[in-house]
Amino acid sequence: MAREKGTVNKVFHQWTDEEKEYLRKITLGKHHREILELMNQKFKYQFNLMQIKGAINRYKLKTGFTGRYEKGNIPFNKNTKGLIGPNKTSFKKGQKPLNHRPVxxxxxxxxxxxxxxxxxxxxxxxxxRLIYEKEKGKIPDDYAIVFADGNKQNLDINNLISVSRYQLLIMNQKKLIKDDADLTKTGAILANVLVKINERKRDI
Incomplete structure (x- = not known):
């Protein structure tokens, strides 16, 4: 399988064809951090934001955004459950495509x-991610949201766990993400402990 190289912290990562194809499939219409989260949940290797941005540029992919919206500053209002803002940039009358979907x-x-x-x-x-950030605040860079019960359609805030990419790597490797919310939350705590142990070992 053909591979290409990317770097993070001076460590080479060779992109597989499967990784590149998945990146191409999910890039359009998503922010860099959203792409990062999807990539890290799809593959065992844990990418960082610089790798994702570099690959998007290298493979000449388009997110569809100009960059000024990349931080995800979205106006919230109660009429849309706090997730979306007023539609100030809608198409003019007669210009909407047939497959247009409203905000x-x-x-x-x-x-x-x-x-x-x-x-x-x-x-x-x-x-x-919008639900989590509305309730808990901005998701830090290189963090992902895990569904505690494994159900991606359960968007209850109590089912959403914020974990670092290192925690997620350990959780994937040790199969700590379960279909039981309590077990997954315990797994996240265990993964965090293992991350700290590994960090201390490196400092010795």
Whole structure:
């Protein structure tokens, strides 16, 4: 299988054809951090934000965003359950394509995630991330959200766990993500302990 190299912290990562193909499939219409989360949940190797941005540029892929929206600053209002803002950039009368979907529309990705349209012309974001950030605050860089019970359609805030990419790597390797919420939450705690142990070993 053909591979290409990317770097992170001076350690080479060779991109597999499967990784590149999946990146091409999910990039359009998503922010870099959303792409990072999907890649890290799909593959055992844990990418970082610089790798994702570099690969997108290297393979000449398009997210569909200009960059000024990349931080995910979305206006919230109660009429749309706090997840989307007013539609100030809608098409003029007679210009909407036949397949146009209004702000607030939802769709399910091929991987089972719910996306919600947050603004025109075609800005979609992962709904579980919006819910988490509305309730808990901004998700740190290189962090992912795990569904505690394994059900990607259960968007209850209590089912969403924020973990670092290192925690997620350990959870995937040791199969700590279960279909039982309590077991997964315990697994996240265990993974965090193992991360700290590994960090201390490196400092010795």
């Amino acid at each position: 607030g529309s939802e769709r399910i990705t091929v991987d089972g995630y719910t996306e919600i349209k947050t603004s025109e012309p075609d800005k979609w974001e992962l709904k579980h």
